[in-house]
Amino acid sequence: MLALTRLTYKEAAAEGILQAMEKDSRVFLLGEGVDNITGVYGHVLPAFRKFKEQRVIDTPLSENGLTGFAVGAALDGLRPVLIHQRNDFMLLAMDQMFNQAAKLRFASGGRHKVPLTILSFVARKTGEGVQHSQSLQAVFAHFPGVKVGMPACPEDAKGMICRAIEDDDPVIILEHRSLFDQNDFVPEGYYKTPFSARVVKEGKDLTIVAVSAAVGDTLEAVKIFAERGGSAEVIDLRWIRPLDVETIIKSVSKTGHLLVVDTGWPMFGVGSEVIASVCERAMDSLIAPPQRISMADSPCPASQYLQSGFHPKVSDIIKNILGE
Amino acid sequence: MSGLEEKDLLRKMYFEMLRIRRAEEKISELFKAGHIVAPVHLSIGQEAAAVGVMNALRPQDKVVSTHRCHGHYLAKGGNLKRMLAELCGRSTGCAGGYGGTMHLIDDEAGFVVSAPIVGASIAFAVGIALASKIKGENKIAVAFFGDGSVEEGIFWESINFASVHRLPMIFVCENNLYATHSPILKRQPEERIMDRVFPHRLRVDRVDGNDVLAVREAALQAVFVASNKGPVFIEVRTYRYKEHWGINEDWQLGYRSREEGEAWMAKDPIKIYGQLFESENEEIEARIKKEIDEAVDFALSSPVPIRRS
Numbered sequence: 001m002l003a004l005t006r007l008t009y010k011e012a013a014a015e016g017i018l019q020a021m022e023k024d025s026r027v028f029l030l031g032e033g034v035d036n037i038t039g040v041y042g043h044v045l046p047a048f049r050k051f052k053e054q055r056v057i058d059t060p061l062s063e064n065g066l067t068g069f070a071v072g073a074a075l076d077g078l079r080p081v082l083i084h085q086r087n088d089f090m091l092l093a094m095d096q097m098f099n100q101a102a103k104l105r106f107a108s109g110g111r112h113k114v115p116l117t118i119l120s121f122v123a124r125k126t127g128e129g130v131q132h133s134q135s136l137q138a139v140f141a142h143f144p145g146v147k148v149g150m151p152a153c154p155e156d157a158k159g160m161i162c163r164a165i166e167d168d169d170p171v172i173i174l175e176h177r178s179l180f181d182q183n184d185f186v187p188e189g190y191y192k193t194p195f196s197a198r199v200v201k202e203g204k205d206l207t208i209v210a211v212s213a214a215v216g217d218t219l220e221a222v223k224i225f226a227e228r229g230g231s232a233e234v235i236d237l238r239w240i241r242p243l244d245v246e247t248i249i250k251s252v253s254k255t256g257h258l259l260v261v262d263t264g265w266p267m268f269g270v271g272s273e274v275i276a277s278v279c280e281r282a283m284d285s286l287i288a289p290p291q292r293i294s295m296a297d298s299p300c301p302a303s304q305y306l307q308s309g310f311h312p313k314v315s316d317i318i319k320n321i322l323g324e
Numbered sequence: 325m326s327g328l329e330e331k332d333l334l335r336k337m338y339f340e341m342l343r344i345r346r347a348e349e350k351i352s353e354l355f356k357a358g359h360i361v362a363p364v365h366l367s368i369g370q371e372a373a374a375v376g377v378m379n380a381l382r383p384q385d386k387v388v389s390t391h392r393c394h395g396h397y398l399a400k401g402g403n404l405k406r407m408l409a410e411l412c413g414r415s416t417g418c419a420g421g422y423g424g425t426m427h428l429i430d431d432e433a434g435f436v437v438s439a440p441i442v443g444a445s446i447a448f449a450v451g452i453a454l455a456s457k458i459k460g461e462n463k464i465a466v467a468f469f470g471d472g473s474v475e476e477g478i479f480w481e482s483i484n485f486a487s488v489h490r491l492p493m494i495f496v497c498e499n500n501l502y503a504t505h506s507p508i509l510k511r512q513p514e515e516r517i518m519d520r521v522f523p524h525r526l527r528v529d530r531v532d533g534n535d536v537l538a539v540r541e542a543a544l545q546a547v548f549v550a551s552n553k554g555p556v557f558i559e560v561r562t563y564r565y566k567e568h569w570g571i572n573e574d575w576q577l578g579y580r581s582r583e584e585g586e587a588w589m590a591k592d593p594i595k596i597y598g599q600l601f602e603s604e605n606e607e608i609e610a611r612i613k614k615e616i617d618e619a620v621d622f623a624l625s626s627p628v629p630i631r632r633s
Contacts, residue, residue, distance in 0.1 A: 028458060054458070060488065065447050065481025072451020072465070075436055076386070078458065080451075095478075099441050100448075107427040109420025110632075112437065 002187035009154045010042050010180040013119075016158035017081065018046040019190040020165040021055060024079060027165055030057040030066060031083030040083055041121070041180060063089050067096035067118070071104070074116045079165060084120040087136050087174055101170040102145030113168040119161065122150075122212065122263060123177040124311045126304045133300035133310075135263040137211070138270055140172050141241040147171040147195070148240040150263075152215035154184045156238060159193030166192060176213040176263065197244040199251070203233035206321065207251040207258050209274050211237045214261040214293075214312065221317035232321065240270055248274060249282045256287035261317055266294035293320055330537075335604070337379055337536050338597040341371040343612050344395045345594055347404060350616050351394065351411060352571035359624060360411045362425045367395035369565035372593040373498050374399040374468070376539025377558075380547050381466065383434065388449045389468045391426040391440035391569075396468050401433035404615060405622040414626035421629035442503075443469065443476030446495065450482045453493035453555075464492040464550045472503030474517050480524075483557070487526045490554035494546045495521075497559045498533065504568045505579040518559045526555045533562030534591045563588035 007015065021027045028051075029044060035058045039045035048056045059066050063084060070080035084090050090097065097118070104112045122135045141148040147169060151157040157175060164171035200215065201222065210218040215236045222232040233251050237244070252258050258278055260271035271292030278290060293312045300310050348368050354360045367374065370392070378399040381387070389396040397407055403418060410417025411425050418429050426440040436452065439445040449467035456463040473479050474497065486493055497517055501508050508515055518530045527549050531542045539560055546556035565585065567574035575582040589595075598605060 060481070060484055062478075062481035062485065065450070065478050065485060068444060068447020068478060068482070069451040069454055069485060072388075072448035072453075073455040073458075074451070075448060076452045076455035078455045095441055095444055096447065100439060100444055104437065107419060107423040108429045108437070109417070109422040111419065111429055111431060 002189055002191065004185040005188050006183055007154050007186045008181050008183045009151070009157045009175070012154035012158040012186045013161055013175060014043045014046050015186070016161040017043060018050065020162050021047050021051055023190055026077065026079045027081060028055040028057065028078060029081045029083060030059050030070065032059055032061055032085065034058055034083055040085060041177070043119070044083070063092035064096050067093040068100065070116050071096060071101050071114055074114045075104070075112055079115045081117040081119060081165060084118065086132055087120040087122055088131050088134050090118070090120055090136065090140070097140070097146070097170065098143045102143045105169065106145060114170050115168045116170040117161070117164040118170065118172045120172070120174055121177050122174050124213070124263070125177070126307055127302050128300070129302035130299040135174070135212070135295065137174055137240045138264050138268060138273070145169065147242060148174070149238060150174045150176070150212040150240060151238065152179065152212050152236045154182065154186045156193050158186055159191050160238065162190060163192040163195070174212070178213045179216070182216070193238065195239055195242050195244070197238055197247040198236045199233065199247065200236050201232070201234040203231035203255065205230050205255055205257065206232045207235065207248065207255045208232050208261060209235045209237055209248055209258070210261040211240065211270055212263045214263050217312070217314045218261050218317055220314045221321060224318050225321050228322065230321070237270070237274070243273065243277065245277045245281065249278060249285070252278055252282055253285040256285060258286065258290040259320060260290070260292045261312060262292065262294045264295060266292060266297050269294055291320055293317060333379070334537070334597060335601060337375050337540070338594070338601055339608055340375045340399055341536065341594050341597070342608065343615070344371045344374065344398050346612050347398060347616055348394055350620060354408070354412065354620070355571050360425070361413070362411065363569040364411070364425050364571065365392040365569045366566045366571065367392050367564070369588065369592070370498060370500060370533065370562045371395055372536040372539055373496070373533045373560040373562050376536040377466065377496055377543040379540045380543030382547070384461070384463045385466060386434045386436050386449070386452050386463065387466045387468065388436050388445040388452070389428070389438035390442070390445060390470065391438070392470070393426065393428050393438035396438070397428045397430060397435050400430070400435045402428065402430035402435045403433070405619040406430070408619045409623040409626050412623045413628065414623055415629040416622070416626040443473040443478040445469070446473060446482045447478050449493055450486050450491060453486065453491035454489065456492055457489065462551065464494060464547060466494045466496060468496045468498060470503065471497060471499040471501065471508055471517060472511070473497070475511055483521060483524045483526065486555040487524050492550045493555050494543065494550050495555065495557040497557065498562050499559050500562050500564045502564070502580060505577060507579065516559070518557065521557045526557055528557045528559070530559040530561070533560040534588070534593045536593050536597070565589065
């Protein structure tokens with residue numbers, strides 16, 4: 001039995017990074033501002049205190065280049081962790097992430113490994129406008145050759161970054177900034193979250209698959225459902241790729257109903273993929289058409305007077321469940 | 325270097341240049357015969373750049389390259405049999421048939437990887453140099469790329485980072501004056517790339533890419549500087565004789581003149597150095613032919629790969 005300690009989501013992530021670096025001297029961090037006074041959002045402070053500039057490298061603002069540098073270091077036997085302060089900036093690194101990092105093991109006939117971890121952040125704060133409000137997991141998960149994870153709780157914020165760092169393929173971890181101060185019990189020692197979804201709450205009437213910050217929103221919503229006598233099973237997807245279709249199908253074959261709650265856009269999104277996978281493999285289990293809740297299919301406006309209705313809210317989930 | 329030593333060195337480099345040319349001529353035959361089904365980017369005309377640089381490197385040094393990588397791979401000591409097998413799509417290829425002509429790899433020879441997205445592999449070399457520095461190794465990384473790469477953001481990102489961190493690496497820009505069919509002066513303000521790199525506070529050099537001894541000399545100095553002080557940029561002026569990809573000439577397209585090409589071919593390093601070794605040439609050619617014929621037999625008798633995900 002692992003000893004537990006109470007940590008916030010971002011403290012847990014920081015502890016995971018520190019322990020992964022203590023465990024393996026090949027692990028190093030790089031990114032814009034990683035060694036500054038705030039240590040990104042605090043994620044790098046423990047690691048920087050212990051390992052200093054030798055293994056925590058502040059960098060110029062060169063997202064595509066940095067990704068390529070990290071790939072090169074990975075090809076040479078190190079295990080880089082590259083940090084981007086927002087996932088929107090990762091679009092500058094599309095070539096290196098997906099033409100290069102995602103392909104090199106395959107294109108080398110398995111001779112190369114690219115043990116690269118990319119840690120970045122999704123947000124939904126008011127006023128951030130069109131380029132600081134995106135949740136790009138579906139874009140990233142489109143590419144074979146990478147893994148994409150979105151921790152929804154402190155335990156996974158730690159366990160998933162450790163899993164990512166130990167993996168021999170590129171892994172993208174997208175944390176959600178709205179979860180940073182959420183706290184819970186976290187195992188003290190080093191551990192890795194498996195590449196599988198997590199059944200957060202068991203139920204029999206409806207399966208809800210949620211990702212990232214949508215997991216907490218969904219748990220709020222199903223309380224109302226329970227008050228009305230409904231019983232929802234809530235699955236935290238955790239990994240967008242590899243997608244744990246088995247856990248979802250097992251649940252849907254019990255409940256007959258499926259709702260997916262995502263933090264990204266609807267078109268070609270996580271909801272689309274989960275629903276398509278269930279329809280392909282377990283159509284007979286579905287009693288009613290599957291549903292999805294996503295961001296509005298539009299860029300996110302900045303004004304506090306315009307933003308309402310853009311990010312899905314607890315009330316949107318309740319409405320969908322209750323069919324109101 | 326005494327006269328004898330220089331002649332031995334020249335003989336070695338002449339042999340390596342000729343071997344690359346004959347290998348690429350064989351690739352042309354295999355392409356024509358339908359054994360290679362891929363866009364081969366031949367480096368015929370540019371052999372001295374590859375051979376000159378590699379003859380300055382140590383075994384532990386690492387090289388990355390581009391879509392035009394056959395010559396770099398062979399000059400660094402990459403396995404010829406496995407290269408031809410890769411080009412023919414066979415399971416015994418250096419990447420098991422999964423990489424192809426633009427993704428050669430021979431880790432044992434220190435030829436790490438090549439990639440056709442222009443400029444992309446430059447960053448790998450920066451990362452390898454960074455890893456070398458972090459691990460405290462006496463190893464430098466070398467990136468080969470063309471003049472077109474200099475127009476990519478990642479080139480400047482790489483130059484900047486390598487300079488800030490004084491990384492042990494050499495940037496080798498093979499300036500062959502054309503990116504596919506676009507001449508350099510339509511794409512850049514001047515032909516001398518070196519001058520625009522110099523302000524980034526690294527050592528720069530510019531050398532005649534047909535003079536294999538001059539290329540090697542520049543690279544030797546670069547190895548010393550890179551190992552001790554920080555990155556070096558070498559602009560190697562060179563010329564591609566064949567079309568951008570494929571096995572033919574392309575003077576008929578009109579984007580460059582046959583006269584321009586003939587001026588470069590008059591200074592062809594293989595022709596010039598070949599005159600020095602006229603008495604040995606028959607034996608040298610026979611050695612190369614035997615090796616290439618064996619490699620072709622190896623490739624064409626190898627099993628086809630089985631698909632994995």
